[in-house]
Amino acid sequence: MTDDHEHYEAVVVGAGPGGAAAAAALARQGVETLVLERGVDAGSKNVSGGLIYAEESAPYTIDSLFPDFREAASERPVDDYYIHNVSGRDVKTFDLGRIHRHDTDWCDAVLRRKMDSWLAERVHELTRETGGGLLTEVRVNGLLRENGEIVGVTCDELDPITADLIVAADGVNSELARDAGLMDWDEPDDWFQGVKAVVEMEPDAIADRFGIDDDEGAAHLFSGDLFEGVRGGGFLYTNEDSLSVGTVFHLDSLAAERAEPHELLDALLTHPLLDQWLQGEYEEREYAAKLVPDSKKVAHPSPHRGRLLLVGDAAGQMQAQGPIIKGMNHAVTAGGLAAEAYADAKTRGDPSAAGELYEAKLNEEGVMDQLRPARYRATRSVSESDLLGTIGDAVIRSPIGAAGLKAFDGAIERAFNSPFLLGMVPDTRFSYVTLPTRIGEVLGEPVTGDNDVEPPDLADRIGDLTYDVGEPHIELVDNSFEASGTAVTACPVSAVGFGGGCYREETVRTNGSEERLVSLDTQPCVECGTCAIVADTEWEHPAGGKGVEYEQG
Amino acid sequence: MPTIDPTDHEIADLGPEVNGIDDVEELEAMLALEADGEDRGPVRTLIESRIEKLRAADEEEDADPGDVDLAELTIADVANMVRDVDDAAVLRGLLEREREGKDRSGAITQIENRIEAVEGSEGGDGEVEYVPPEEKYPDLDHPTADKQYVEGTSGETYRDMWVYCETQQGELIDVSKELLGKARELMDEYNGEEGYGGDEDGTPEEVIAVVIGDDVVDLAEEAIAYGADRVVYHEDERLERFRHKPYTELFAHMCRDFDVDWRDYHEPRYTVFPATNNGRDLSALVQGELDSGLASDCSDLYIDEAMISNPAKTGIPGDSVAFDRVLHMPRPDFSGFEYSTILCIDKPHRDFHPQGASVIPGAFDLPDPDPDREGELVEHDLELPDEWFQIEIVDHDRLEGGVDLTGHDVVVALGRGIGTDPTKGIELGLELVDAFDDAAFGLSRGVITASYQFGGHVADYVSEERQIGESGQVVEPAVYIAAGISGAVQHKVGMDESDTIIAINDDPDADIRGFSDYFIEGDLFEVLPRLTAAVESGNLAAVAAEASDD
Ligand SMILES: Cc1cc2nc3c(=O)[nH]c(=O)nc-3n(C[C@H](O)[C@H](O)[C@H](O)COP(=O)(O)OP(=O)(O)OC[C@H]3O[C@@H](n4cnc5c(N)ncnc54)[C@H](O)[C@@H]3O)c2cc1C
């Protein structure tokens, strides 16, 4: 039976950093490797905020696998790192340089279209030498099983392919991880939603307004009361000739507050604090969004099943260390370890042991500890309970609390800079909103500038994106407002009262009775994955090459 | 003294700098400076790894394949190295060392491939002994053993390029014409001085068109205008629709058994078919029946010679043999990611003719017909036995062409403004359509994808066939009436070339106002009936005048 199918020693699904790392490491071991990517180009589907870290302690970094990476594929090295605690116009800024540089060999801002497509070319060169290669516009739509065992993948565009090793590096909305029963799409509090705008800015203006040279970059984080109480924060990173400005929120909070992601992004973009950098000019190159897994909750402790190994976001390996977001670097490490595990297993004459070895390596190399810190697990049950939040709120609101804050000004900054303390920051409103707001209020100075930029509305943002419209890829299973109404607000390209979005609320009258329904048009979809979780849908990716195409990412 | 003193720099800045330096001594000097200074670990690693890389590159350049240590090389390195080695003995040495050493299958394949490329292939001199497949693999099924026409012979004659001209609805379909045009071009070249100057005896070869169907003699003549020298056609009312058995039998008979004076050859040299649903079926069946191969879904064709070293084809190991007049049939693999060129070449003990291809519609330009071209019509005569028609067509249907909204004087289009009473909205829109002599009814996508529930009598009107815009139809009527449409850019591109645009919207800030000639601010449920009445009474101008003129 297997003989009927095309066979490769390894098939890697997805050409993001995880897939690229796995494929390069496999190819270097001489493993015949085929990489399948659904985008028209690698990176055309991908979004991140944009800081890729090379950690000193990591067994693999992107430049150890792709030597010219920094010169060819990244934007700027980022050394300056600040967090702004905002309360109205009052802002208190902390320098988080220490935590940013902790265990950091280097850190660069990246744009994913440029980065991933460059990686893909290298991957293609490397894998070709082994008799494989990288194919774009191929969507893998499931696992091929024989007698209940995973033996390969099935695709929309190609005949089924068998392999001795299948690496699912297909990102946060991994269809393979779900097909294998390793991940699910049930709980909003397992995920963040990230939304971002790439904003044009000449290198001279960047140099001027950020006080940096052409080969320097800056990162600014934002927290406090600018986001209507939704738990999360904002970021701003400098690229070569643009800024990446975005927000990352806990999906459960976004859903519960019925917040509109694009409005929260606009709240950041139009805050007076940003005037010092935007100075009245605003030209948006691209609007983008994607879910982000929270490794503390979903990093799979045993991310493999048979020949299938999960890597990167597909395995939930995305670490939010306080404001610092580390997904790409862990995807790279995991990709390298998966390849190493397979090579080891082969040397031992038992390729099927790759999964076990991979899991062992994730633990030995300390990756799992970073992703799921024991400290967090220990503090979570107490600190995330509402009770603690309420007590914390009350204390911090009191005059005594304010005095305490003042007294500990420097200590707070140091606390932020401690990886140990950041690792146990609880996911409560208290730590995301109340505390930073109070810091801004008590310790902050008012910002003076007036920010009058006007970010484009949703219709224009959608209009500026490139789509190759294919068959609808999301099916609305239950169109009642109760089941799926949250998507009207949580979908980053939908909004209440906006007819041009994916999800729209409608009131339908039949025989005198009124029903509140939602309808779905997948054409403006940016494939972020949000509605797979907050609405009752059958969610798949579009076929290869179809759907949205990011130019920046 | 190196150009950069690392101790003056932050680590982050040093990466690009260090990687730009190609001089090992300079790097070593930097390393020394750093060691005397802060001696930062990452900086050391950075510089050291650069040095290592440069040294490795040097070694690689100098590596002598005769004694290189293979264990030091990656498979990619091995692949790059062997590419430049032409000496089989050196390659064999490498192979042996790799086998004794790391024994990586990827490296071995690379070396073996190279050996094959320089030597032709493995094995000694002399002919390959021919063993018929039935004897060589006695355990396998050999369905071809029962086939009447499997001929182990060679030395037959083959001529001409045959083109199957598919018809639909009593017309030659475009791809048939495209193929005739291409065949003409190929055979003109083939017969010309730059080509082969005709067949082996110098006689020009022809383009033969095949037309099968009911009442097709006119189409046969048309085939000449598109480039055929001769058209073999067969008419029979039972052939009105494509059926596998009779079409295959007929085609095979025409090119193998049809006894006429102009074709004294065994079989066609080349056959080409359209890669349509029917053409794909027919091509596979005919080529199977003629015991040859088929390259399906080709995107180009050309005739050229080919150097072949595969002993299965040449019969002589080690040497490359030139094959003449080979039809090269490139076709996309892996959804267009790469191309393979398929060749269909005789074996020493078995001929593979006709060399057959099916071609994707649109791969070649549609030629202009030349009504003055001369050619010969040949009616194929054969009694068609009844058993060829055992499969009966009981019903057939032609898919609707869909709704065509173009070419009308007026288009009335409705948007989500009908949301409060969608059924009523559609009714009002249709009434306005009826009031005009020549109007079409269109919709925004927003309506089509809504959860609205429509009354049965209007539900059929709500489908993607009526969508106007980027992913729907593009219309340019004299008058475009948009009611309850906001004017999203994806809708706009489908209608903004209309001469006069009238928008009805209750929101004075709706985007559509910006590209409307007349903007009627109001509730469409009130405005539409008034418009209808005005059109019916010939008073449209009055209503338009009432509207604000933007
Ligand atoms: C707004 C935002 C900000 C972020 N900021 C940062 C940051 O600053 N630093 C950081 O390190 N991380 C950041 N992240 C997280 C980071 O982007 C991810 O962790 C990282 O991209 C994961 O890499 P990956 O290789 O696992 O998956 P991805 O990069 O998502 O790659 C998956 C690939 O698989 C392909 N694919 C998916 N399904 C299929 C299929 N069925 N068939 C074929 N191909 C398929 C996709 O097209 C894609 O190319 C951020 C994320 C967001 C959304």
Ligand SMILES: Cc1cc2nc3c(=O)[nH]c(=O)nc-3n(C[C@H](O)[C@H](O)[C@H](O)COP(=O)(O)OP(=O)(O)OC[C@H]3O[C@@H](n4cnc5c(N)ncnc54)[C@H](O)[C@@H]3O)c2cc1C
């Ligand atoms: C890739 C892509 C391709 C697309 N392709 C197409 C396409 O081909 N065609 C297309 O149409 N769309 C297309 N769209 C969708 C398009 O963006 C809009 O969503 C859609 O056109 C909106 O439809 P609408 O104007 O009917 O709805 P809305 O934008 O909701 O507008 C409804 C309008 O009706 C007005 N209104 C409400 N009530 C009344 C009333 N009682 N009387 C009068 N006015 C009223 C409102 O003020 C509003 O202006 C595409 C989108 C994408 C992303």
Ligand code: SF4
């Ligand atoms: S439809 Fe779903 S997947 Fe698409 S953009 Fe909206 S929330 Fe994201």
